[in-house]
Amino acid sequence: MQTIGLLGGMSWESTAAYYEGINKGVQRRLGGLHSAKIVLASIDFAEVTALQESGDWDAVGEILARAAAGLEKAGADFVLLCATTFHQVYDAVAAAVSIPVVHLADVLAEKCQALGITTVGFLSTAYTMENEFFAQRIADHGLDVNLPDPVHVETLDSIIYNELVFRTVNPSSRRRVASIVDELWDSGAQGVILGASELSLLVRQEDVEVPVLDVITVHVEAALDRALG
Structure with missing residues (x-):
């Protein structure tokens, strides 16, 4: 079994879901008392x-790169960057280590292709949706990526940063996000990516009719395949 490096804390609630998902996955696959080999750096x-909001992405990259290097020194065989938005500095993180950093967009695209999805909706933080760096990486795999109507961007951002990062789950917010998912389905999306890790705390498959891809689950399954393969 390989050791998984988690670069988390963004937010800690979603990182906790990564930790739980990986350990449950190891137990499910191996049985008995097995648990995952994990090293964690929490930012x-x-x-x-604050650095993101000021536009100082170089400083963000330096912080996350140092943390990734620490994970490698601690024995990680590969790294997961446990936050969609902060994949903006993926290149800086990957350059700081000699071990693989598993890009979330790549494994999401591979999952879509395995499911036969060619057009996928994408919900995330305002920054990630407006700058499209993450959606473009998914599109580079040959997929069409549909973003929500701009009128919904501020609402989604508020739900993520004012509710979900504090593990506050409001039924009204669940209904609102589910309606946005339905809009993407109506626009032709064959599936919808919940592209902020915190959104998986809010929307479940039973809340909507279109297939939803939870970024934590997809990232975790890719990590399990690598660690146990």
Whole structure:
């Protein structure tokens, strides 16, 4: 079994879901008392968010690169960057280590292709949707990526940052996000990516009719395949 490096804390609630998902997956696949080999670096979310908001992505990249290097020194065989938005500095993180950093967009695209999905909807933070760096990486795999109507961007961002990062789950917010998912389905999406890890705390498959891809689940399954393969 390989050791998985988790670069988390952005937010800690979603990182906790990564940790739980990986350990449950190992137990499911191997049985008995097996648990995952994990090393974790947890970042101060407030610090990197303030740098993001000021546009200082170089400083964000330096912080996450140092943390990734620490994971490698601690024995990680590969790294997961446990936050969609902060994949903006993926190149800086990957350059800081000699071990693989599993890009979330790549494994999401591979999952879509395995499911026969050619057009996928994408929901995330305002920054990630407006800058499209993540959606473009998915599209580079030959997929069409549909983003929500711009009128919904501020609402989604507020739900993520004012509710879900504090593990506050409001039924009204669930209904609102589910309606946005339905709009993407109506626009031709054959599936919808919940592209902020916190959204998996809110929307479940039973809440909508279109297939939804939870980024944590997809990233975790890819990590399990690699660690146990």
